Amino acid sequence: MTRVAATIAAQDGRAISPAAAASDCPLTLQGITVSYGEKPAVFSVDAAFPANAMTAIIGPNGAGKSTMLKAALGVIPRLSGEVSVFGVPIEQARDRIAYVPQRASVDWDFPTTVIDVVQMGLYRKVGLIGRLSGAMTAQAKECLDRVGMADFAHRQIGQLSGGQQQRVFLARALAQDADLYLLDEPFAGVDAATERAIIDVLKLLKSNGKAVVAVHHDLSTVRDYFDHVFLINVRRVAEGPVETTFTTENLNATYGGRLGATHMAELEGVAS
Amino acid sequence: MNSFLDALLLNAGYNAALVAIGAGLLGFAAGSSGTFLFLRKRALVSDATAHATLPGVGIAFIIMVSMGYDGRNLIGLLLGSAVTAAIGLVIIEWIARRTRLAEDAAIGAVLGTFFGLGIVLLTIIQTMSSGRQAGLEGFLLGSTAGMLFQDAVVIAIGGSLAVFATWLMRRPMTLVAFDAEYAAAMGYNVRRIDLLMMGLVMAVTVIGLKLVGLILIVAMLIIPPVTARFWTDRSGRVVWIAGVVGGASGYMGAALSASASAMPTGPIIVLMAAAIFLFSLIFAPVRGVAAAVIRHHRFQRRVHRRQGLLSLSREEPIREKFTLRLLERDGLIRPDGVPTDKGRAQAAKVSRDERRWDVAREVHQDAGLTGRYDGLTPIEEVFTSDEIQEFDRRLGPPVAVGGLA
Amino acid sequence: MGADFVQFSLVPILIGIFASVACALPGNFLILRRQALIGDAISHVVLPGIIVAFLITGTVAAIPMMLGAAGAAVVAVVLIEAVKRLGGIEPGAAMGVIFTTLFAGGVLLLEQSDTSKVHLDVEHALMGNLESLIWFRTTGWESVLDPVALASIPHELPRMAAVCVLIIALVLTFWRWLKIATFDEGFAQALGIPAGALGFGLVITAAVAAVAAFDAVGSIIVIAMFICPPAAARLMTNQLATQVWWSVGFAILSAVLGYVFAGYGPLWFGSQNAVSAAGMIATVSGIILGLACLYGPHRSRVGVGREETA
Numbered sequence: 008m009t010r011v012a013a014t015i016a017a018q019d020g021r022a023i024s025p026a027a028a029a030s031d032c033p034l035t036l037q038g039i040t041v042s043y044g045e046k047p048a049v050f051s052v053d054a055a056f057p058a059n060a061m062t063a064i065i066g067p068n069g070a071g072k073s074t075m076l077k078a079a080l081g082v083i084p085r086l087s088g089e090v091s092v093f094g095v096p097i098e099q100a101r102d103r104i105a106y107v108p109q110r111a112s113v114d115w116d117f118p119t120t121v122i123d124v125v126q127m128g129l130y131r132k133v134g135l136i137g138r139l140s141g142a143m144t145a146q147a148k149e150c151l152d153r154v155g156m157a158d159f160a161h162r163q164i165g166q167l168s169g170g171q172q173q174r175v176f177l178a179r180a181l182a183q184d185a186d187l188y189l190l191d192e193p194f195a196g197v198d199a200a201t202e203r204a205i206i207d208v209l210k211l212l213k214s215n216g217k218a219v220v221a222v223h224h225d226l227s228t229v230r231d232y233f234d235h236v237f238l239i240n241v242r243r244v245a246e247g248p249v250e251t252t253f254t255t256e257n258l259n260a261t262y263g264g265r266l267g268a269t270h271m272a273e274l275e276g277v278a279s
Numbered sequence: 280m281n282s283f284l285d286a287l288l289l290n291a292g293y294n295a296a297l298v299a300i301g302a303g304l305l306g307f308a309a310g311s312s313g314t315f316l317f318l319r320k321r322a323l324v325s326d327a328t329a330h331a332t333l334p335g336v337g338i339a340f341i342i343m344v345s346m347g348y349d350g351r352n353l354i355g356l357l358l359g360s361a362v363t364a365a366i367g368l369v370i371i372e373w374i375a376r377r378t379r380l381a382e383d384a385a386i387g388a389v390l391g392t393f394f395g396l397g398i399v400l401l402t403i404i405q406t407m408s409s410g411r412q413a414g415l416e417g418f419l420l421g422s423t424a425g426m427l428f429q430d431a432v433v434i435a436i437g438g439s440l441a442v443f444a445t446w447l448m449r450r451p452m453t454l455v456a457f458d459a460e461y462a463a464a465m466g467y468n469v470r471r472i473d474l475l476m477m478g479l480v481m482a483v484t485v486i487g488l489k490l491v492g493l494i495l496i497v498a499m500l501i502i503p504p505v506t507a508r509f510w511t512d513r514s515g516r517v518v519w520i521a522g523v524v525g526g527a528s529g530y531m532g533a534a535l536s537a538s539a540s541a542m543p544t545g546p547i548i549v550l551m552a553a554a555i556f557l558f559s560l561i562f563a564p565v566r567g568v569a570a571a572v573i574r575h576h577r578f579q580r581r582v583h584r585r586q587g588l589l590s591l592s593r594e595e596p597i598r599e600k601f602t603l604r605l606l607e608r609d610g611l612i613r614p615d616g617v618p619t620d621k622g623r624a625q626a627a628k629v630s631r632d633e634r635r636w637d638v639a640r641e642v643h644q645d646a647g648l649t650g651r652y653d654g655l656t657p658i659e660e661v662f663t664s665d666e667i668q669e670f671d672r673r674l675g676p677p678v679a680v681g682g683l684a
Numbered sequence: 685m686g687a688d689f690v691q692f693s694l695v696p697i698l699i700g701i702f703a704s705v706a707c708a709l710p711g712n713f714l715i716l717r718r719q720a721l722i723g724d725a726i727s728h729v730v731l732p733g734i735i736v737a738f739l740i741t742g743t744v745a746a747i748p749m750m751l752g753a754a755g756a757a758v759v760a761v762v763l764i765e766a767v768k769r770l771g772g773i774e775p776g777a778a779m780g781v782i783f784t785t786l787f788a789g790g791v792l793l794l795e796q797s798d799t800s801k802v803h804l805d806v807e808h809a810l811m812g813n814l815e816s817l818i819w820f821r822t823t824g825w826e827s828v829l830d831p832v833a834l835a836s837i838p839h840e841l842p843r844m845a846a847v848c849v850l851i852i853a854l855v856l857t858f859w860r861w862l863k864i865a866t867f868d869e870g871f872a873q874a875l876g877i878p879a880g881a882l883g884f885g886l887v888i889t890a891a892v893a894a895v896a897a898f899d900a901v902g903s904i905i906v907i908a909m910f911i912c913p914p915a916a917a918r919l920m921t922n923q924l925a926t927q928v929w930w931s932v933g934f935a936i937l938s939a940v941l942g943y944v945f946a947g948y949g950p951l952w953f954g955s956q957n958a959v960s961a962a963g964m965i966a967t968v969s970g971i972i973l974g975l976a977c978l979y980g981p982h983r984s985r986v987g988v989g990r991e992e993t994a
Contacts, residue, residue, distance in 0.1 A: 037598065038590070040582050040654075045574065050654030051586045080874045086582050087599055098876065106874035113868045116379055116985055117716065118924045127864045131875050135860060163922040165985070179871075189874075241653040260640055322777040323721055378977050379985040383720040383776070384915045388973050390724060391908030395966025398811050398904055399946070399959045406957035419810065420791055494728070495791075498784030505777050541795045549788035556781060560771050568770045 031094065033058050033187040033218035034079065039088035041071070041078045048074045052088070052243045056187075056220050061213050062235040063223040067262050070240040072222040073109065073191050080106060080189065092187065102131060105185035107176045109192050115165050115172060122160040124175050125150055128182030150181040155204050170201030177205055188212060190221040194228075206232055229253055282538035287531070295537040297431035298490070299530055302548060304438025305487050306529020309496070310503030311445045311522035312479040317504035318456035318514060323383070324371065324477070325500040327390040329484050329493040331367025332360035333397025336418050336488070340404055350404075351414065353430045357485045360418075364481050367393050421492030421545035430489060437486035442522075444479055449518060452476055457514045490533075491545030498549040499525055506556040509563035528552035580605055585629065585654060587611070591618050592630035631674075632658050638670040687824035693947065695841050696814045700905075700939035700965055702841075702848040703897035707909035708935035709855050710890040712928050715914050716866050721776065722761070722887055723910030725783040726894045727903040729753075729760040732790025733895075739797055746839065750895050757891030760786055761884070812902025814943070814961040817841070840900040847896035854889055855928075862886065863924055901962045908966035909935055916973040919980030938969035 034056040041049045049071035056062050064072045078085040081097065092100035105128070125147040126139060133139055151157050154174040159167070167175065173193060180188055188209070194202050209219050209232075220237075223229065229236060229249065236253050238244040238261040245257040287299075316322055339359020344350040367389045374385035401415055414422075454462040455472045463469045480500060487496040507520035532548030561568050587602040588611070597603055597616070606612045611622035618626060635658050651661050658667060707723070714720050730753045737752020738744060760782055767778040817838040819827070827833035855862070865872040865879040872879045894906045917930035942965030947958050977983060 038586050040586065042578070042582070045578055047582070047653045047655055050582075051589060077870065080870075082870045082873045086579055087586060087602065089598060101874075101876040104874065106871055108868060108870045108874075112870055114716075117867045118918065118922045118927050119863075119867065120923065123924075124867070127860075127868070127871070130860050130864055130877075133860075135857060165922070263640070317777055320774050320776065322774070322780050323724075326721075326724065326780065374977055378919060378980075378983045380715075380915050380918065380977075381718055381720070383718055384715050384911055387720040387724055387907060387911035388915055388970060391904060391911060391966050392970025392973070395904045395908055395963040395970065398963030399967060402811075402957075402960040402963065403950075403955075406955070495784055495788055497780055498788065501777055501780035501784065505771075505773055505781050508773070509771065543791055543795050546788035546792040546795075549784055550792065553781070553785040553788070556785075560767065566772065571770065 031058065032056070032091075033093060034189075034220065035091045035094075036075070036079055037089045037091075039075060039078055039090070040086040041074050041083065042086055047086075047241060049078065049239070050242050052239065054237055054243065054246060056218060056237070057235060058218045059213065059216055060235045061209060061219040061221070061233045062237055063221055063229050063233040064237045064239060065223055065226070065229065065261065066239040066244075068224075070261075072224075072239060075239065076189055076191055076220075076222055080104070103186045105180035105183035105188045107180045107188070107190040107193055110169065110172050110176060110195065112191075115167070117164065119164055120160070121151065121156065121162050121164060121167070121175050122147055124164060125178045125182050128179040131183070146184075147178075147182050150178040151175075153181060153208055154178045168198070170197040173197045173201060174204060177208060181208070186217055188217060188219045190219070192222050192224065194223065194225060226258070283535055285538065287534045292537075294428060294431050295534075297428075297435050298544075299533040299537065301431060301434035301438045302490055302533035302544070303526045303530030304442050305434065305483065305490065306499060306503070306532075306548070306552075307522040307526035308438060308441030308445050308479075309483045309487065309499035309529075310507070310525025311449075311518045312441070312476070312483055313500030313525070314504040314507065314514075314518045314521045315452045315456045315476045316480055316500065317508070318517070319459075319473075319476075321382070322501045322504075323386050323497075324368070325480050325484065326497045327367055327371055327386040327393075328364045328477075328481055329496050330390045330397070331364045331393040332484060332488060332493050333363075333418065334393055334400055335360035335363030336415055337397055337400025337404060338363070340415060341400070341407075344407065353427075353433050353489060356415075356418075357433070357488065360488060361481060361485045363393065364484060368477055368481065417492070418488050419492050419494060420543065421488070421490050421495065422543065434486060434490055437482070441479065441483050441486060444482070445518075445522070448472075448475060448479065449515075453514050453518060491548055495545040495549050498552060499529070502549070502552040502556050503528070506552070506559045509559040509566045524552065524555050528555060581655060584609065584611075588622075588626045588629040589633070591622060591626035592633070634674055635667060635670045638673050639666075642670070687822065690824055690827060691819050691822045693943070695817050695819045695838055696961065697940060697943050699817060699838075699841055699844050699900045700814060700943050700961070701936050702844040703893075703901045703905065704909045704913070704935035704939040704965065704969075705932050706844070706848040706851045706893040707890075707897055707906055708913040708931045709851050709928065710886055710893060711910040711914040712917070712924075712931050713862050713866055713886055714890060714910060715918065716924075717883070717886075719775075719887070720911050720915075721779055722764075723890055723894065724907050725760060725764065725779045726757045726887075726891050727898065727906040727910075728783040729756045729786045729790075730895060730898045730903060730906075732756050732786045732793065735790050735793045735797070739793065746843070746899065749899070753895040753898065754891060756786065757895060758888065761887050761891065810903050811960050812898065812900055812905065812962045814901050815947070815958060817900065844896055844900055847892060851889060851893055858882065858885075901965070904966050905962045908969045909938070912966075912969035912973045913938060916969075916976035916980070919976040919983040922982050934969065934972050938965050938972060942966070942968040 032055050036052055036054040039049055039052045040047055052075060064076065066072050074083065077083045079090050090097045093103060126144070128150070129139065129143050129147065133143065148157065148160060151160055154177050156171065156174050156178060159171065164172070164175065177193065180190070193205055197205070213219055223233070230253065234249055235247070236249055237246045238252070238257055240261050240263070244261045245252050313322070313325065316325055336356050336359055339356045340350040342359070343352060343355050348355070371382065371385045371389050374380055374388065375382040404415060451462070451467055451472050452475070454465070454467060455469055455476070459469050462472070483500065484493070484496050487499060491499060503521040503525035504517060506524050507517045510520055511517055528551035529548055532551040533544055536542045536544040536547045559567065564570060583599070583602045583605050587597055587606045590597045591612070597606070603612070603616065606622065607614060610619055611625060612618050636652050639658065639662060640652060711723060714722055733753035733756025734749045736756070737748045741748040763782045764778050767773050767781060768775055771778070817840055819837055821827070821833045821836040823833070861872070861877050861882055864875070865877060865882050869879045890910065897906050913934035914927070914931040916934050917927045920930045921927050943961050945968065946961040946964035949964070950956070950958055
């Protein structure tokens with residue numbers, strides 16, 4: 008009986024290793040389904056994002072990358088599935104998660120300044136009416152400094168460039184001082200300098216033992232930036248270390264031939 | 280009831296018949312021209328337009344009286360209301376374009392300010408010697424009681440003209456409402472058509488003032504298009520259905536109002552339209568709530584059943600209670616969670632389809648086909664039976680789930 | 685500024701100020717959330733609410749009427765949300781359907797019921813009766829400290845003041861939540877802040893302000909105060925806290941100037957009769973907004989067009 012089951016599981020290539028589901032896993036998803044109307048955007052996805060690693064969530068447009076992340080956080084409702092963070096339900100672990108939404112998801116004409124936005128990352132800590140202490144303000148400033156935006160603290164957010172906006176969002180996540188960082192398209196539409204600044208910060212987080220999970224769409228940088236990948240196209244396609252999982256075969260299965268031959272050759276070039 | 284029938288059949292007097300016909304025509308024009316606003320997602324612009332007519336009514340009255348005419352001349356009052364409504368529209372557009380304020384704030388600001396100014400003017404008129412019986416309050420809620428014959432004629436003619444203008448403008452307006460960029464690419468002047476659209480809405484508002492009042496004329500511009508949207512996805516049809524809904528509520532509402540006392544015309548017309556809306560909201564075949572609820576539940580059960588069977592096929596524990604209840608109810612698992620024979624058979628089928636999909640995605644690496652691998656689409660829907668046979672040939676003989684070969 | 689002022693003008697001006705501030709405060713957030721017209725919808729459904737309350741209780745007492753109006757506001761908000769979600773209708777149109785229908789129902793009920801005996805009519809609900817709130821037993825400024833005279837002060841004043849204080853307290857308490865959920869709802873939810881409930885609470889708070897204000901000042905002022913002072917304030921600053929202060933200032937200015945113009949303006953033109961104070965307050969608030977649109981230091985968008993230029 009177990010043998011047959013194991014066979015099926017192996018054929019599916021979908022079994023979750025027991026270690027991955029262990030209680031210290033930063034983020035575990037089980038059977039997450041989200042649908043817009045009658046069409047599943049994400050179907051029955053299982054995932055286990057490892058600690059001490061940077062994971063890229065990869066898939067074509069409309070494959071449910073951001074949807075999965077938002078559903079995991081409870082930002083959008085899911086039809087089914089369970090989420091656990093460091094082995095406990097997400098509600099008990101909100102303090103350990105930092106989130107960077109898509110830059111385009113907010114109104115940048117909102118009347119507020121850069122430092123104000125970064126301090127929003129401290130709101131869980133200070134509560135509704137607790138005073139923001141001097142130490143906390145200093146902490147927010149320090150987070151801005153880490154993304155190279157210290158001089159912009161009192162700038163109106165509407166005056167920032169796209170890359171600067173993204174850095175502010177990252178600084179806000181840093182202010183949350185979490186163990187798990189979830190980023191939705193952090194490199195979308197940012198300049199090269201910002202991309203480097205962001206990746207440096209993220210790599211530093213990883214080396215400090217944090218888990219970083221980012222929705223990512225630039226296949227050419229995956230090998231440089233990440234050490235773990237999660238391939239998705241509505242359903243989970245593959246998950247694992249970049250060396251073994253970020254393969255032509257898996258990419259073809261994910262993108263369904265949508266990647267042109269030249270693009271693939273380019274990727275092969277990066278790989279070698 | 281008889282008097283209602285009389286009114287419906289236009290036997291309730293010359294005035295009442297004219298008003299009913301005018302209300303029907305106006306309702307048709309309001310419903311169809313409101314559709315363009317609704318499709319442009321600017322439905323509440325009409326609310327501001329309507330409220331912005333009030334100061335115009337007041338100013339027109341004051342001017343007419345000071346020039347020695349009868350201040351109650353309907354055409355004069357309507358002209359005045361059109362002028363301030365147009366000014367209100369221009370201000371909304373200007374605020375939304377030139378300042379950082381969004382259109383909804385601009386609408387609300389114009390609405391509140393113009394209405395406030397209108398009320399100020401009304402209180403001034405009340406204190407004017409000739410204004411005591413001005414009856415301008417009738418413009419707030421509409422009143423057909425004591426309506427002059429010539430007022431009824433104005434409404435009937437105005438309604439006909441509005442319908443004619445809508446018919447004339449239907450093609451460019453539909454195009455702009457549906458896809459403004461495409462219309463621009465085809466060489467239409469979108470801005471001018473937008474202005475015409477607003478002009479038509481303004482005309483309908485002004486004509487409807489005396490009939491339903493400025494607060495409720497908005498309903499005639501919004502409710503019919505929203506109602507029509509439930510019955511069709513085609514913008515061309517929305518226009519006509521909205522027109523029919525508006526026309527029917529206008530005609531029946533005016534008739535009902537004429538046939539009984541304490542039945543104010545405006546509210547009755549609006550409630551007629553609202554009743555049709557409510558019916559559509561619930562019972563419309565595809566977009567209605569009843570259909571949607573049934574569909575959603577069916578879909579949710581489908582997702583959970585499928586996920587449950589996938590878990591069974593992989594011998595993974597099922598954690599979600601809803602999935603467990605569903606599988607148990609369908610006789611796929613026993614109360615203790617162990618799959619029944621039926622459950623095993625279906626899990627085997629699910630597992631087989633999954634493996635067929637694996638092969639299919641290897642064989643057909645084109646997006647159109649494998650993009651449908653979303654967990655719910657049956658493989659038989661995507662591939663022909665001989666293609667599936669080929670997958671099966673590569674897979675080898677079926678494997679049972681749960682040890683029963 | 686003598687006894688006449690205290691007797692005839694002090695109470696209406698104070699009520700006007702409290703009502704304007706109570707509406708302007710939630711208005712700041714409604715505008716930033718692109719929900720400015722919720723205030724419009726709420727102010728329309730107040731009328732059916734009070735009529736139903738009157739038909740049920742048979743009295744024109746303040747408390748049942750306010751409960752009726754608040755109930756109608758909640759019903760309207762829930763219905764709008766239902767039409768929006770269930771029917772997949774855009775928010776503006778959903779509002780338009782619901783508030784006009786409820787308003788029509790209210791007018792019909794009013795016509796059908798015999799309310800001629802009581803002081804309950806559409807115009808009152810629209811225009812309020814700010815001018816009639818006279819403090820009869822006052823003898824001048826010294827009455828402000830006289831308990832006997834204070835006991836006869838129009839009851840609208842303490843009620844409006846209490847609601848205003850309540851709304852100030854709510855805004856202060858939930859300031860951080862409101863700010864973050866308005867700016868970035870997804871992030872707020874990820875922090876575990878109940879953003880949905882907060883949004884509903886904001887609308888209910890706006891409804892409470894509208895209901896308390898309508899009795900004294902009518903619906904027009906409510907619509908204008910929800911939008912004009914906060915909108916003008918938005919054009920004065922780029923800081924949320926500063927914006928809220930500006931909006932409070934504009935609301936107070938509108939109330940005072942509006943009342944003064946309505947009461948004394950006609951005298952300057954040689955007329956004996958005052959005009960509607962509520963209408964004038966709304967007009968003044970609109971003029972302030974117009975000036976802010978023309979000259980406000982932060983009137984134009986700055987973020988636009990700089991998306992990809994780094």
